[in-house]
Amino acid sequence: MSRNKTKTLRQFNDDDLKDKLIDLKVDLAKLRSEAIKGTLKKEAGVIRWKRRDIARVLTLMNERTGGKK
Template sequence: MARNKIKTLRQFDDDDLKDKLTDLKVDLAKLRSEALKGTLKKDAGVIRWKRRDIARILTIMNERVRGKKTQ
């Protein structure tokens, strides 16, 4: 899966962001379990990028919630 840019993530609606977030969390859990087993070889750096993509999505979702509260 390609890395997510903040500009493209902002174009998604809330439902798409939630779906993407759950997919990323599932992928991250699989990668972490492989890392614990020792079977994760060349994808070791992917964990960092998955975590950052999750943080990007959560940031966008929180910005939208805070924007709705102030209006």
């Protein structure tokens, strides 16, 4: 899976960003479970990038709402 660039994420609408966030969280959960089981070999560094992509999406969502919840 390719990494998400901020430029491309800004083109998404709010619903697409929410869907992307859900997908990223599911992927992160799978990677963490594989890491705990010990079956995660090559993709050990991917967890860090997934977390950063999640933060990037959340930041964009907060920018659009003006920081209000």
